[in-house]
Amino acid sequence: MSDVPRSERPAMIRSRLEHSLSIDSLEVQDDSHRHAGHAGAQAGGGHYSLRIVSDDFAGRRRLQRxxxxxxxxxxxxxxxxxxxxxxxxxxxxxxxxxxxxSQ
Known part of the structure; x- marks a missing residue:
């Protein structure tokens, strides 16, 4: 898995989420550039932000989501x-x- 090129990781994230959850909308943002020099970033791991909207989250607490x-x-x-x-x-x-x- 670690051999997934950084440029392909947002698509991989999107694909896994769409396969597992009923998604109304999904935004995947690569924030790795904001963490240059961070130990995890140097090891090759990326930093990502998700905004995901799904009926699957209804009735679930934040941790469960x-x-x-x-x-x-x-x-x-x-x-x-x-x-x-x-x-x-x-x-x-x-x-x-x-x-x-709505406001």
């Missing part, structure tokens, strides 16, 4: 492919309530 995401990522989280993952996991209703149109 993050566990669903980590489970979907599988071995990518246990090797040097992904060093850090920032997760914003929302239900569709929560995402709508955050949108500028």
């Amino acid at each position: 993050h566990r669903l995401v980590y489970d979907a990522m599988g071995d990518a989280m246990r090797n040097d492919c992904i060093h850090a993952l920032s997760i914003e996991a929302l239900t569709p209703a929560e995402a709508r309530s955050q949108s500028p149109e």
Whole structure:
């Protein structure tokens, strides 16, 4: 897994999440450039931010939602492919309530 080129990792993240969860919307951002010089970044692991909207998060607490995401990522989280993952996991209703149109 660690041999996945950095440029292909956002697509790999997207693919794993779409395969495991019912996704309404998904944003994957590579933040690795902001962590240059960080020990994990030097080892080759990337830093990524996710904003994921899914009905699968309904009725689940934040930790449970993050566990669903980590489970979907599988071995990518246990090797040097992904060093850090920032997760914003929302239900569709929560995402709508955050949108500028709803305010």
